[in-house]
Amino acid sequence: MDLAALKNMNLKDLLSKFTGGGGILGDKKLLVKFGIGFGSIIFFLIIYYAFVSPKVNDRKARIDVMNENQNKITEYTENIVNLEKLIKKVEPEFIKNSKLFHSRKEVEDLYQNISNFAMTNGLTIINLEKKEPKAVMGKQATQATEINQDNQNQDNQNQDNQVVNDPNSAKPLYYKIPVSYKIKGNYLGYLKFRRALSKSNKVINFDLETITVEKETGLILSEGIISIVGLPDEYES
Numbered sequence: 739m740d741l742a743a744l745k746n747m748n749l750k751d752l753l754s755k756f757t758g759g760g761g762i763l764g765d766k767k768l769l770v771k772f773g774i775g776f777g778s779i780i781f782f783l784i785i786y787y788a789f790v791s792p793k794v795n796d797r798k799a800r801i802d803v804m805n806e807n808q809n810k811i812t813e814y815t816e817n818i819v820n821l822e823k824l825i826k827k828v829e830p831e832f833i834k835n836s837k838l839f840h841s842r843k844e845v846e847d848l849y850q851n852i853s854n855f856a857m858t859n860g861l862t863i864i865n866l867e868k869k870e871p872k873a874v875m876g877k878q879a880t881q882a883t884e885i886n887q888d889n890q891n892q893d894n895q896n897q898d899n900q901v902v903n904d905p906n907s908a909k910p911l912y913y914k915i916p917v918s919y920k921i922k923g924n925y926l927g928y929l930k931f932r933r934a935l936s937k938s939n940k941v942i943n944f945d946l947e948t949i950t951v952e953k954e955t956g957l958i959l960s961e962g963i964i965s966i967v968g969l970p971d972e973y974e975s
Contacts, residue, residue: 841972844940845915848966852919855934861923864959868917871968873910913968916945921960925951928960935964942966 849866856863921928928949935942947962 841968845966845968848917848938848940848942851938852935855931856921856923859923859927859931859934861921861927861931863919863921865918865920867919868915869963871913871915873970874912874914876909876911910970913970913972914965915968916963916965918963919961922957924956925949925958928958940966 845868849868852866853863855861921931923931943965945963945965947960950959950961951957952959
């Protein structure tokens with residue numbers, strides 16, 4: 739069929755070409771094949787969206803969750819490694835501070851240790867007394883106090899007083915707890931007592947020590963002051 743004939747063909751002629759005996763719609767085998775193909779496509783789409791697609795989406799969601807969990811595991815692993823490095827970094831400082839600072843309970847334990855060490859080495863405790871804790875101020879608070887004292891007659895006295903009364907600048911760094919003692923016994927036993935005390939897990943400072951010897955008995959009398967350190971939170975009233 740040429741273009742000129744197609745132009746002269748009306749709608750009825752065109753339909754007759756399709757529906758006629760030699761037309762496309764007249765070919766039953768072709769229509770059956772077309773119907774089977776179209777039906778197969780529809781059947782495949784129904785099977786896919788009804789059964790296959792939900793399983794695919796579910797598996798995809800599981801894979802996404804698995805990938806997310808894997809990313810979290812990687813992140814947590816990195817955090818654990820960083821925390822381990824941080825722990826190793828601060829561990830020496832922690833050990834140092836744990837040996838330096840005493841809690842209230844540890845102060846009571848110190849009394850018991852002193853008594854035990856003295857009895858073990860044949861010494862007699864004549865006196866053992868804990869003094870009032872003394873606050874050790876920070877450098878900033880000390881300087882602020884000195885500035886206030888030097889300028890107390892000047893016009894800016896009120897401003898200096900505000901600096902001194904600032905709770906942040908006047909907060910103690912730590913408390914020093916003195917403990918006075920008086921112990922009597924033989925000198926060798928006292929040396930063993932002192933060595934046992936120095937091997938305590940906590941740091942104990944000997945601030946003052948006086949030893950006198952009794953000529954008649956040969957025993958010694960040791961008088962002195964030891965001090966320990968506590969954190970502000972433990973000893974602030």
